[in-house]
Amino acid sequence: MQIFFHIGRFFLLMRTTFRRPEKWKLFFRLMVTEIDKIGVQSVGIVALLSLFMGAVICLQTAAQIESGWIPLYTVGFTVRQTMILEFAPTIIPVIMAGKVGSNIASEIGTMRITEQIDALDIMGVNSAGYLILPKIVAAVIIFPFLIIGSMFLGVTAGAIIGELANVIPLADYEVGIQYDFNTFQVAYALIKTTVFAFIIVSVSAYHGYHTKGGALEVGHSSTQAVVYSIVLIMVTNLLLTQLLLT
């Protein structure tokens, strides 16, 4: 029963969130700040993870095809497919759920318990719209860029490590990353990412917005936000993959 209560309350919150902003100028200013907070400040961690993952996938794949039966370019192909299909669009958002989600939940949760949200409501400001909408729009805009960057870096890292560790010549790798390339798979990845961006921000904001109590509960909300975001990402990933790729 609890679950239906949460789903209902979540959609009610989203309905108020997606009302027309009071002041567009203010909305855009907040959105730019959020793009910086959510996107730009995550570039470092996303880049780091993508480089290392690309390199590791390259080495692991290369280690498994020493038999000679399988063509060498498979390494490039595998790195590309893994980065595009799963690592960039799913694993990066999972990491972002930990970073951005907990941040959003504790920020909004703190505003709730210190009555700052009540203060907004009293003034006649749509507090949900004011606090949450800029974050959702910012994430939905910036996530695809992060994810494309991640794909690119992962594949590049694979090429570099392949060359440096002498496991696959660059020429073979190049053949691999061009082999049977399907642009729809990139589109699929971007669609997934956009949905995950929405999930992370809205679910985290929901947990923050409905925090009750004190500092302890803010911590709790922020944990809940991350856990539920990740679970929902996983379930949605399965559904979207079934829907789009098969």
Added chain:
Amino acid sequence: MIQVIDVNKTFGEQHVLKDVTATFETGKVNFIIGRSGSGKSVTTKCIVGLLEVGSGQILYDGRDFTSMNNKERKEIRKEIGMLFQGSALFDSMTVEENVGFPLRMFGGMSEEEMQERINFCLKRVQLEGSNKKFPAEISGGMQKRVGIARAIAMNPKYLFCDEPNSGLDPQTAIVIDNLIQEITYEFKMTTVVVSHDMNSVIEVGDNINFVNKGMIWWTGGKDDILHSSNQELNDFVYASDFMKIVRKNLS
């Protein structure tokens, strides 16, 4: 004038407000006093609509707030200023951004007009020169005053203050009390102050509502409160040794 008529509020099994009826008059400092947990904050939150009432009516100068939809309530809310118990300043904004926030959101003023209004409000609470500071960088008493400045920025007709001087030293507390009183008289506001501080009640209470067990137990002015024969009220008023001495001197 704000009229509260037969308001009931329950949380699950707990019946917190029982037929609360009270009148808060224009141009006066109206108090809601009572023991901790008696329902003062719940009453205030029901009046401003942060909580929905179970039954009953709330009239803002005759306008029935309880039966309004969100859009109509929004119009009333623009006439309401509120000082929260913990000040509730936006901690990501400076002092002047806090005070200017409602203006920026609804004011339709030019930058200069806004700046002028912000400075006026800050001057009114004796906080000139702290414009660029963040809430974390000023003291609790200053935060309360910024809260008041923000509450009066839009020239409200109705001002609510939840425990305006809790956690303040006696001198600062009196400064805040007097400030609230002056603003109320100056701008003819309907002011509602929630408090359990007998000092402020006696200092500035024009019209006092004593809440006990979720009911309005006693109503009167600051001159009557010391001479009431109401047992529960007397227990509340003369709880401290200091007030017991006052009672001795009175009789």
